[in-house]
Amino acid sequence: MIIEAHAKVNLSLEVLGxxxxxxxxxxxxxxxxxxxxxxxxIESPSLTCDSGFADDLCLKAARILDPNRxxxxxxxxxxxxxxxxxxxxxxxxxxxxxxxxxxxxxRSRDELAKIGSLVGSDVPALVLGGAVLMEGRGEVVTRLxxxxxLDLVLVNPGVFSSTxxxxxxxxxxxxxxxxxxxxKLVQAxxxxxxxxxxxxxxxxxxxxxxxxHPEIRVAFEALQSHGVVGALMSGSGSTVFGIVENAAQxxxxxxxxxxxxxxxxSVRTMP
Ligand code: C5P
Numbered sequence: 001m002i003i004e005a006h007a008k009v010n011l012s013l014e015v016l017g018x019x020x021x022x023x024x025x026x027x028x029x030x031x032x033x034x035x036x037x038x039x040x041x042i043e044s045p046s047l048t049c050d051s052g053f054a055d056d057l058c059l060k061a062a063r064i065l066d067p068n069r070x071x072x073x074x075x076x077x078x079x080x081x082x083x084x085x086x087x088x089x090x091x092x093x094x095x096x097x098x099x100x101x102x103x104x105x106x107r108s109r110d111e112l113a114k115i116g117s118l119v120g121s122d123v124p125a126l127v128l129g130g131a132v133l134m135e136g137r138g139e140v141v142t143r144l145x146x147x148x149x150l151d152l153v154l155v156n157p158g159v160f161s162s163t164x165x166x167x168x169x170x171x172x173x174x175x176x177x178x179x180x181x182x183x184k185l186v187q188a189x190x191x192x193x194x195x196x197x198x199x200x201x202x203x204x205x206x207x208x209x210x211x212x213h214p215e216i217r218v219a220f221e222a223l224q225s226h227g228v229v230g231a232l233m234s235g236s237g238s239t240v241f242g243i244v245e246n247a248a249q250x251x252x253x254x255x256x257x258x259x260x261x262x263x264x265x266s267v268r269t270m271p
Contacts, residue, residue: 005094005271006034007085008126009152009241011197011232012185015174015204023121023137024167027182029144029189030086030125030132032270033152037091040074041065042099049073055091062099063231071154080158080263084209084235093126113141130187130271133182148192149269151250153242154234155223155265156216160236169208198230198243207239209265216240218260226253239264 008030016025039058047070051059060071073095079087093146096119098114099105109128116123121138131144161174171267181200210216216233218241223231230244250266257264 001041001072001098003039003041003094003098005039005079005087005090006032006126007035007037007079007090008032008086008122009085009154009269010203011189011201012182013203013205013235014177015167015170015172016177016191019137021137024170024172025136026121026134027179028134028138029182030089030122030134031147031150031184032126032129033085033154033267034270035079035085035154035265035267037079037094038076039094039098040076041095042072043100043102044070044072044255046086046146049075050078051075052089052266053088057088057123058095061092061095061116061123064115064118065096065099065107066103066105069099072203074254080156080239082162082235083156083198083239084161084233085154085239086126086235089120089122090126092116092119092123096123096127097130098169099160113271116209120146131269133186138212144186144189147189147271150189150194150197152230152246152249152269153223153244153253153257153265154239154265154267155219155227155242155257156239157219158263159213159215159238161209161213161216166205166209166236167247170205171206182190194229194243194245201230201232205236206233209233213238222257222260222262223253226256228253
């Protein structure tokens with residue numbers, strides 16, 4: 001079976017506090033995007049994956065789904081690694097969806113999302129697909145319906161940003177912080193109000209990541225200088241995305257940033 005594993009951006013990521021399990025409580029909006037890795041999965045006697053990562057999330061997902069079955073997983077990687085676009089989590093989510101079918105397990109999407117939470121914090125949202133409000137440490141997921149697609153430009157400054165390190169460098173919001181901002185953001189998204197979305201989007205990990213990797217600021221400023229409607233870092237970085245008016249403008253900006261030496265891509269959010 002061939003399956004596309006779609007990357008994501010976080011249109012909002014609020015860090016609400018530290019939990020006793022060492023993770024942080026979050027409120028985040030995740031949007032899958034057209035950029036994807038391609039996975040080719042076939043059933044086989046043993047379990048292997050050629051991603052080359054020692055802590056491969058496809059293998060972890062497959063073992064949790066059913067430790068007694070095998071598969072050969074081939075990954076064609078396009079999503080930058082350590083880039084805040086959820087590449088490893090997307091590969092794990094696609095593995096769960098594909099193996100559920102290949103192995104004939106008949107698990108529902110909600111069951112797969114629960115299993116995904118044992119693999120990584122972003123996996124449940126990516127198993128559900130579409131726009132998702134993510135809470136808890138990532139395991140409480142709510143689908144957001146009727147959100148029009150956004151055209152984006154991604155810029156990656158070529159540095160690996162460690163999620164663990166960025167969270168360790170981050171201070172949580174006040175405990176009393178409420179969900180007013182995220183509600184307004186969802187409203188602006190539903191209305192296709194690009195300026196409203198740009199004003200309300202926020203990422204509490206952006207400043208901590210920039211203090212660790214100043215290259216992220218350079219990518220951010222390069223995007224802003226090209227007249228995007230708004231720009232924000234995704235997840236724990238290092239990729240920055242800009243909201244643009246349409247795909248043609250996105251393509252134009254990504255070509256210019258590519259010529260300036262950045263990894264840049266024009267993408268669209270998925271329904
Ligand atoms: O869940 P995942 O393996 O993707 O998380 C990687 C690291 O990011 C965790 O080990 C933790 O340090 C940090 N993290 C966190 N709070 C979250 C998600 C991740 O502190 N909600």
